[in-house]
Amino acid sequence: MPKLTDRVAQALQDHIVGSGLLPGAQLPTIATLSSTYGVSPTVVREALARLRSEGLVEVRQGSGAYVSGALRPFRIAAEPGGDASVLRVLELRLGLEAEAAALAATRASRTQLRHIRDAFKAFTVRIEADEPAMAEDLRFHRAVAEAAGNPLFAEFQTFLQQYLTDSIGVSHGRSREAGRMRAVLAEHGRILDAIAARDAEGARAAMRDHLQAGMARLRRPVRRGSP
Structure with a gap:
């Protein structure tokens, strides 16, 4: 099974791409995302860090997370079944x-x-x-x-x-x-x-x-x- 952080990162990516959010668009707060996905703030921070490392999200100190101008990153999703x-x-x-x-x-x-x-x-x-x-x-x-x-x-x-x-x-x-x-x-x-x-x-x-x-x-x- 994919780890919780992976699932939240994928859900956030799908939201960004599916909603057509443009570069510079601000994402909801960590507290809001935590409530939306039913996970702890720590998991949300880890998911945002993952997307930041892939160039999809930019995190601004004291301001929040924003969509970057990067293309959708390539990722191979882990699947059950082997x-x-x-x-x-x-x-x-x-x-x-x-x-x-x-x-x-x-x-x-x-x-x-x-x-x-x-x-x-x-x-x-x-x-x-x-x-x-x-x-x-x-x-x-x-x-x-x-x-x-x-x-x-x-x-x-x-x-x-x-x-x-x-x-x-x-x-x-x-x-x-x-x-x-x-x-x-x-x-x-x-x-x-x-x-x-x-x-x-x-x-x-x-x-x-x-x-x-x-x-x-x-x-x-x-x-x-x-x-």
Whole structure:
């Protein structure tokens, strides 16, 4: 379930956008918002701080909260049910990371290629020791994004980090239970090989295959000892 602060922040955002409030419009007082949403003033302050950090609200000391001139921020709402939300993030990653891998194949410097290799080696060590490897998985994908030669790929991946943790964590948990982590490792190896070979189409396909396989693992019932 989304946290109370998240729900109030979303409700406030919906009110601002749905009511067509223009930049400079003043929002109700904290006491009024607290009564409207049935929450404590502390929760309202936290929700306003969230919207302020996203550029949607401006808080003026001693005056109140106002709508800023920023565009509506992008947010991925947390949802109950788990798998459906994780699969949506994986679908979003398909477009982002497949193209990042293709660009990395043509643009990666020697140093960036070494970072990808180092991340793969660290991932390999954890898998062969049958240990959790989520951090190493994230490191590998981050290294690929950084090698794309466009900082926006890495910046958007930073935004997605909390959701990547969820999607990778669920996928790893089920893969370890079913003995599939070596398949995940092999998929990373094919991505690395294509990037190292400067094969853009191969890298794009390898990354896409890897993420689609991750989605398939989420949909597939877990059977202990199955490949």
